[in-house]
Amino acid sequence: MSKYTIPPKLFLEMGAWRQPLMMVDRIEDYKYGENGYIRVIKHVTYNDSYLIGHFPGNPIMPGVIVAEIFGQASEYFSFISDVCDIFAGRFGTSLTSLRDFYSVIHSPELVAIIRERRAQVRGVLASQNLKFKGTAYPGDTIEIISRPAFTDPVGFKHYSVTASVGKKNISQGTIINFRETLLQG
Template structure:
């Protein structure tokens, strides 16, 4: 669903999603031994760079906003609420849902704009990083603020806040037929 390509796909799976005021997304990234960036980051003791953990946070948060967008648009067009990944997956192959997803992918761009993160652990090849992102607020200038946390084997390795900037290239209202 996202606009990322290798080698910067930092979300392997979306594990959970909840729509609404207390909404969140949970994602996972498995760190393989042959990640292209490992060879140059402490070659004698390869570990995951903190900047790439930040990228997981940014991509997870953009997935949260993207999924929220498609749930909102689907509800506006069909008066059916989608609140979870299960709800989305039930509608995923409908033409109407595919149109919404395609339109959002083409017309909305989100980028990591700022971060305030604390790192408390190290990620090694073979680890799986589990990330949770929750939207804390959106400002009127297109910035979305998220509370984020990363875990390896239930041990928190990073937490803090990030800000993604999202821009819409064309109006979503143009989707109406």
């Protein structure tokens, strides 16, 4: 587990989701830039609402929920990168890792940037091309890694994603998110 934990209230403000659709339990690692990535964790619990009806008596994590975790992890990557860009532009300090981000997490300046940016950005999971190789069960911990691949001319952001339970890869492929910046007025 990362020692750089984002405070729960701020973590909620960074994401556009609330329970029961909040699929990322914590951000484990983040690296800014062209070769950047984000690594997030999702714990599959026995009382997750989507497991109740998904093969009663033999519950497994639905693939569509894994896709949602991919989409949310990828949006967290883009959102944190936006915040790092704004912070560098305003204060001349580059935040290139989760450690750097965490070093200023309690500063009023970073909190203000997070709130400002969250009010400006909206997005959706637009498309997915995923291959499932395994299953996650209640009690498992899913580790997701999302790496930006490219942004197409229309503004869709493509990410290379993988999901693992322990050392077993359970899914991989491409997630495409669409993001837009709303006009502030």
